[in-house]
Amino acid sequence: MIDRLNDLLKGAGLFVRGGFHVVPADDMPLLSDGGTAVSVLLIGNAGGDMWEAFEAQADRQRRNPLDSWLRPEIERVAAEVDAMPVFPNDGPPFVPVQDWAARAEPVYRSPIGIMIHPEFGLWHVYRAALLFRDRIELPPRLAAPSPCDTCVKKPCLTVCPADAFRPDSFDARACSSHVESAAGINCRERGCLARRACPVGRDYLYEQDQQAFHTTAMLAAVKSGYGLD
Numbered sequence: 001m002i003d004r005l006n007d008l009l010k011g012a013g014l015f016v017r018g019g020f021h022v023v024p025a026d027d028m029p030l031l032s033d034g035g036t037a038v039s040v041l042l043i044g045n046a047g048g049d050m051w052e053a054f055e056a057q058a059d060r061q062r063r064n065p066l067d068s069w070l071r072p073e074i075e076r077v078a079a080e081v082d083a084m085p086v087f088p089n090d091g092p093p094f095v096p097v098q099d100w101a102a103r104a105e106p107v108y109r110s111p112i113g114i115m116i117h118p119e120f121g122l123w124h125v126y127r128a129a130l131l132f133r134d135r136i137e138l139p140p141r142l143a144a145p146s147p148c149d150t151c152v153k154k155p156c157l158t159v160c161p162a163d164a165f166r167p168d169s170f171d172a173r174a175c176s177s178h179v180e181s182a183a184g185i186n187c188r189e190r191g192c193l194a195r196r197a198c199p200v201g202r203d204y205l206y207e208q209d210q211q212a213f214h215t216t217a218m219l220a221a222v223k224s225g226y227g228l229d
């Protein structure tokens, strides 16, 4: 199943990130027939592969071009393996995809909220969870500690010009005000300074166009009140 899925996802620059078996305490969305999922696989991207595929295949003139391109791709793949896709960015309410990720693979909450991966650093995202009605064999969960445990200087926490990182939360409005201002040109065009300050996963750093694209999307999301109280 994992190899087949990876083959199906490769063209879009995605891959299987890991999975877990559902336990009764999980508030898992129901399957389309009202049944309960037994196993879950997360799919996502790391580094620039998805961006390259997007640039080659997507219609940039469409509204929400990344979602408009990727969603049908994922739905098609899910149908081929008889799974139901759940999209982390659909909501509110949002599915707790970062908690699911920590069960699926060695990722850990970084001081700036984004999950850190020992290889990909902060340069990876979850695009969907595939819910299966039957128990499937999961890829092995690799054991690796959080890189943050041994990162003494924690530069991610000292470079944000908007002081947007609070002990347990992210001040999205402080971030977006800075990024939109004249002084925010570095974050706006080259991506979040705090994320870029992290020494882990440098090989997976997004290129400038990708950084700017995601930053523009983040600004639009904050403006619309998406995910904010």
Ligand code: B12
Binding pocket: 088, 089, 090, 094, 095, 096, 097, 098, 099, 109, 110, 111, 112, 113, 114, 115, 116, 122, 124, 125, 126, 127, 165, 166, 167, 168, 169, 170, 172, 214, 215, 218, 221, 222, 226, 227, 228
């Ligand atoms: C709404 C949302 C946003 C909003 C507001 C988020 C906010 N107020 O913190 C906006 C648009 C600002 C945003 C921005 C970004 N987001 Co966002 N976002 C989400 C979304 C859809 C829902 C988050 C939520 O409210 N969940 C509700 C419950 C379920 O969440 P939670 O577990 O309690 O945790 C959230 C917060 O409480 C907070 N948090 C929890 N504990 C802690 C601890 C600390 C120290 C901090 C700082 C934050 C923090 O972080 C979580 C997400 O913000 C998630 C996807 C998802 N389904 O979770 C993506 C998600 C968290 N975002 C993601 C990303 C990549 C980003 C951006 C980097 C995008 C960009 N390029 O600009 C920025 C960076 C923001 C940052 N530094 O945290 C990824 C992170 C991937 C990863 N590796 O972990 C996710 C998981 C989406 C995905 N499909 O993978 N996001």
Ligand code: SF4
Binding pocket: 110, 111, 112, 116, 147, 148, 149, 151, 153, 154, 155, 156, 157, 197, 198, 199, 200
């Ligand atoms: S800079 Fe250090 S503490 Fe911050 S996310 Fe990277 S490894 Fe973790």
Ligand code: SF4
Binding pocket: 159, 160, 161, 162, 163, 164, 174, 175, 176, 178, 179, 187, 191, 192, 193, 194, 195
């Ligand atoms: S984009 Fe810039 S202002 Fe926003 S959190 Fe990152 S470093 Fe701070």
